[in-house]
Amino acid sequence: MALLTLENIVYTYGVKSPFEQHAVRGVSMDIREGELMGIIGHTGSGKSTLIQHLNGLVRPQQGRVLLEGKDIWEDPKKIRDVRFKVGMVFQYPEHQLFEDTIYKDIAFGPRNMGLPEEEIDRRVRDAAATVGLTKEMLDKSPFDLSGGEKRRAAIAGVMAMEPQILILDEPTAGLDPRGREQVLAMIRDYQKQRGTTVLLVSHSMEDIARVADRVLVMNHGRVAMLDTVERVFSRAEELEAIGLTVPAVTKILLLLRQKGVAVDTAAYTIDQAVTQLLLLLGGDRT
Numbered sequence: 001m002a003l004l005t006l007e008n009i010v011y012t013y014g015v016k017s018p019f020e021q022h023a024v025r026g027v028s029m030d031i032r033e034g035e036l037m038g039i040i041g042h043t044g045s046g047k048s049t050l051i052q053h054l055n056g057l058v059r060p061q062q063g064r065v066l067l068e069g070k071d072i073w074e075d076p077k078k079i080r081d082v083r084f085k086v087g088m089v090f091q092y093p094e095h096q097l098f099e100d101t102i103y104k105d106i107a108f109g110p111r112n113m114g115l116p117e118e119e120i121d122r123r124v125r126d127a128a129a130t131v132g133l134t135k136e137m138l139d140k141s142p143f144d145l146s147g148g149e150k151r152r153a154a155i156a157g158v159m160a161m162e163p164q165i166l167i168l169d170e171p172t173a174g175l176d177p178r179g180r181e182q183v184l185a186m187i188r189d190y191q192k193q194r195g196t197t198v199l200l201v202s203h204s205m206e207d208i209a210r211v212a213d214r215v216l217v218m219n220h221g222r223v224a225m226l227d228t229v230e231r232v233f234s235r236a237e238e239l240e241a242i243g244l245t246v247p248a249v250t251k252i253l254l255l256l257r258q259k260g261v262a263v264d265t266a267a268y269t270i271d272q273a274v275t276q277l278l279l280l281l282g283g284d285r286t
Contacts, residue, residue, distance in 0.1 A: 002030035003068065003197055004054060004086070004165060010062035011049055023049040025221035026063075031165070031199070036191045038212030038229070039201045042243040046221035047201055051167050054199070055086035067164075084113055087163030091170040093154035097142035102133065102153050105142055109161040127160035128153075130193075131186055148179035152186065159190065166190075167199045172207060184211055205247045209233060209268040217244070233268040249273040 011024040023046045031037060031054075041047040052058040053065055056072050056079040065072050072082045087109075090096070099105040106127055110120045128138055131152035142150055151171070158166065168187065172180040188211045191198045202208050208215060208229070215232040217225035219242045225232050232239070236246040236254055246254075247268045253276070256263050263276055 003033040004031040005029075005066040005069075006031075006053070006063065007066065008063040009050070009053055009060045009065065011053070011058060011060055015061075022221050024053070024060075027221075027223055028063075029216070029223060029226055031197060032214075033197055034191075034195045035213045036188070036198045036200065036211060038208035038215045039199060039218065040203070040205065040208055040215065040244060041218030041224075044220075045218040047216075047218045048169065050218065051088070051169065051199065051201060054165070054167060055083045055088055057083075057088070084109075084161050085163055086165045087158040087161050087167065089155050089158050089166070089168045089171060091173055093158075093171075094142070094147070094150035097150060097154055100141055101139055102128070102142055102145070103138040105153060106138075106157045106160050109157055113161060123160040123162065124156075127156040130159060130190055131156045132182065148175055148182060151175065151179070151183060155183075155186075163196070165197045165199065167201070169201045170203065171200065172202065172204065180207070187211060205233075205239075205245055205268075209247050217242075229268065 006027055006029050009024050009027045013019070013021045013023055025046075027050060039047050039051065049058060053060055056065075059073060067082060067085065072079065097105050099108065103124055106124045107120050110123045115123070124138070125135070128135075133149065133153060133156065137145065137149070142153060145153065155168070155171065171187065172183050175183060184207055187198060187200065190196065200208065200212065212229050214227065215225065215229055216223065217232060217239070224242060225235065225238075233246065233250055236250045239246050249270055249272070250268050253263045253273060261280070263280065
């Protein structure tokens with residue numbers, strides 16, 4: 001079932017100027033309820049402009065964005081309500097922490113929704129627990145936390161609004177390997193437990209391969225691919241041709257196939273690659 005539908009979305013920066021740039025060119029697609037969709041594309045592919053259409057930060061110059069079948073711009077005065085339903089976590093969200101305690105930062109969104117204090121308190125504590133922040137941390141200043149903890153606190157602030165759709169723009173950018181692992185696990189667990197639709201924008205093909213159900217590949221403002229993870233990564237050579245780096249294990253399998261080894265290059269995780277190689281060698285993975 002489509003929760004969010006894009007119909008022929010077009011957006012151009014600097015129209016009729018020397019700096020005119022076609023960012024989104026006639027994009028039509030459905031985003032399903034309860035799925036985790038990965039969005040990838042090279043710099044300038046249009047993915048950032050596209051996701052800003054989904055909660056009304058950018059208004060399409062042509063086309064429509066439908067949330068549960070209703071045009072989000074039908075009544076521009078109500079676009080703020082759309083942003084509570086479609087939550088956006090920008091890249092490096094910890095830079096937007098500003099309150100004197102983590103509790104107040106997480107409560108900022110729910111409070112703007114006009115919720116009663118009891119409900120705000122429940123949401124703050126639920127969101128903090130979801131991202132792995134302890135009760136003791138809620139009374140701390142955001143600036144007393146580690147980089148990974150700040151990132152999780154900022155994400156919790158959007159989760160606390162309990163949006164129908166959660167969009168995360170490069171949520172693991174700049175984190176060390178342990179921090180990346182924690183954030184990815186948190187996102188996947190949140191999506192599974194809540195059934196929330198999650199859109200994950202990332203330059204890391206490994207991150208997308210590990211957590212996504214479907215993958216949207218943007219190229220020059222258009223949809224180049226939109227399919228399951230398995231089918232998208234089976235087109236590794238096409239992905240490389242448009243300037244994207246496929247997962248390292250897929251690269252290794254591509255090299256093996258070029259050397260005449262009969263392997264399936266659709267594998268995109270280490271476990272899948274190991275299984276293939278063991279089968280090829282006649283071994284048993286135990």
